[in-house]
Amino acid sequence: xxxxxxxxxxxxNGWILLASYNAVYGILLLIFKRQVVxxxxxxxxxxxxxxxLSAGGKIFILAWFVLAIFTPLYTQHTVFTLGxxxxxxxxxxxxxxxxxxxxxxxx
Numbered sequence: 001x002x003x004x005x006x007x008x009x010x011x012x013n014g015w016i017l018l019a020s021y022n023a024v025y026g027i028l029l030l031i032f033k034r035q036v037v038x039x040x041x042x043x044x045x046x047x048x049x050x051x052x053l054s055a056g057g058k059i060f061i062l063a064w065f066v067l068a069i070f071t072p073l074y075t076q077h078t079v080f081t082l083g084x085x086x087x088x089x090x091x092x093x094x095x096x097x098x099x100x101x102x103x104x105x106x107x
Contacts, residue, residue, distance in 0.1 A: 007070040014068035017087055024095060032102050039106065 029037055043051070074080055 005067075005071045007067075008072060009070060010072055012073050012075070014071045014073060016073070018065065018068045021091060021094075024091060025098075028095065028098050028102075032098075035106050036102050040101070 029040075032040075043054075046054070
């Protein structure tokens with residue numbers, strides 16, 4: 001069993017799932033009111049520790065993007081099916097959370 005996946009650039013890599021997630025997020029941002037989008041990205045009340053954690057998280061996300069882009073999808077494995085189901089449930093939860101965030105009053 002390999003500890004790290006074989007990395008290669010290809011058509012059937014994890015970027016497909018990443019692109020579909022970003023497409024859904026972009027569509028939701030287009031639907032939301034301008035004030036809600038501004039509130040999503042307002043960091044003016046963050047503490048210094050929250051800003052530091054955010055910077056560290058961005059490094060982690062960049063590494064995850066690179067891994068997703070260069071990791072081939074093995075669609076014949078049972079693990080892929082289970083992972084796809086979990087990914088879809090996570091995407092649905094993300095959409096529900098953003099729709100609830102959009103429905104809350106601005107104050």
